[in-house]
Amino acid sequence: MIARLDKLFHEKKEAYTKFLDFRGVSAQRRLDLLQDLLDLDYYANVAAPKKHRLVKALIRLSGQAELYPQCFTLTNLLKEENPVAGGSFGDVYKGKLGDQCVAVKMMRVFGESDIDALLKTFSREALIWRQLCHPNLLPFFGLYYFQERLCLVSPWMGNGHIREFLKKESYGIDRLLSLILDIALGVEHLHKEGIVHGDLKGENIFVTDSGRACIADFGLCSIITSISSIQFTSSTRTRGTTRYHAPELHRGEDNDLRSDIYALACVAYELLTGNRLFPELRTDGAVALAVLNGRRPPRSPSCSGTPSLDSLWSLLQHCWEGEPPMRPMAGQIVERLIGPDIQAKKTESIADWDDTFTPRFRRYVAGSRPLPSLAEFEHIFFGDG
Incomplete structure (x- = not known):
């Protein structure tokens, strides 16, 4: 077949x-x-x-x-009245699906001319997200229609995104290395599935109740293949968050696997330092110009002092290479993180949500x-x- x-x-x-x-x-x-x-x-x-x-x-x-x-279809979902967060195309509400707390990403109401494009964006995110299953990727529970507005439903992440999580208390280097490894494992799985995330950043990575990092927000994802006979429009061209953009994106090229690697290193740097990328540069244009001129985030004391941090800093420099082919693949990053020089420990995989709500189980x-x-x-x- x-x-x-x-x-x-x-x-x-x-x-x-x-x-x-x-x-x-x-x-x-x-x-x-x-x-x-x-x-x-x-x-x-x-x-x-x-x-x-x-x-x-x-x-x-x-x-x-x-x-x-x-x-894909869900029924009997209860949603709170007011949103708790918002993004480019939708608002996020807290809800309940049976005994499971869920996040409900609801399509925002736009002008009539924008509805078709918005529906396609949401639909595409749902279809790509539905195919993914990995401990370090936030699972997709299904689609729900509320007052004729399309919603994407996933588990509720009470710890918030990873930047919020790390602001609540300080963590040692071993814990931070485990979170970086979690993210790298999620990216490795995406890339094995032929999927470019396209918008890796702290706000799109969540922490489960058991402390495991999970990648979310697959709205900019594209599916890649070496076969060109099937035309498929990428939604990732020069979109995403500028401060995480690799040099080639500032030149107007498309997101691909290697641009995800550059962004992964940016996320790791933020986790280690607690600092926003290029805080002294106030505009996206200034950031783009600096990156195109070869500038990279500076080494801080939190990235120094131990052999493992020295090795990790060397890995980040490798991920930030100006020429995409010079950057490591996601699998190579995972190998270096768990290898003898860095020794990152994988976060134990614990059931943080009820799998009976996933579309695959319902099928x-x-x-x-x-x-x-x-x-x-x-x-x-x-x-x-």
């Missing part, structure tokens, strides 16, 4: 275009089946580009048909739809030949 679909999406442009033209019940059936395929444990042994192409097809069909896989308990036979599958996707 997977091989036939991959060939369709990769090689048969006319058939792929026809696939993207499905609407209504026909589109819904294909979206549900695509998500079922993506949920298979079998996918652990499937080459990454094949999975990436299926995810891209899912996102494109969902966007054009304005539908989601049925397992299995809601009747466990069996996959169709090969003949049925071919008819669904390819018709009568």
Whole structure:
């Protein structure tokens, strides 16, 4: 099934275009089946580009048909009246889903002309977020509609984002190294899945009740692949937070895996020092000019004094290289963090949320739809030949 679909999406442009033209019940059936395929444990042994192409097809069909896989939908959610935070496109409310406290990211009301673009942004975030499952990534619980406004639902993080968490009390270097390793592990998983985050910063990293760092806010994510036959518009071009931008982004290039690495080092620096990046520079333009001229955050006493901090500072310098190919990959960063020179310890993985609220769990308990036979599958996707 997977091989036939991959060939369709990769090689048969006319058939792929026809696939993207499905609407209504026909589109819904294909979206549900695509998500079922993506949920298979079998996918652990499937080459990454094949999975990436299926995810891209899912996102494109969902966007054009304005539908989601049925397992995304949540019911019986209670939301507090006033928001607790806000972002570019939505406000965040605290809510309850059964006994689970949740964060409800609600689409903000804009002018009529902006609604379609905003819906696509939210939809794309939901679809990419839905495919991710890792202890250092905040899980996606599902979609909810409140007064016709789309909401993305995830566990409530009572400790707030990591910068708020670290302001409450001081922590030793071992604890800070564990948090940096948590973030690096999350980035490593994203990159293995072919996903560029595009906006890594302290405000997009949360700390669970057990003290584990989790990456969140996948609104700028893009899916990458070495195959160029499927056109896919990136939403990450020169967006994000300027102070975390690698030099190539200041030159107008797209976010990619290596720009995430640069931003990861910026986050690590902030955790170690407690300081905002380039606090003496007041404007984004001044920051961009400084970075393009080769300037990097200065070494502070909190980044010095022990062999592990010396090794960590060397790693940060490597991540801040001006030329993207010179930077390490996420997996190499993890290896150096846990290696003998730095010796960061992984935060113990404890259940910080109820997994029964995840779409993947709901898909299995809601009747466990069996996959169709090969003949049925071919008819669904390819018709009568």
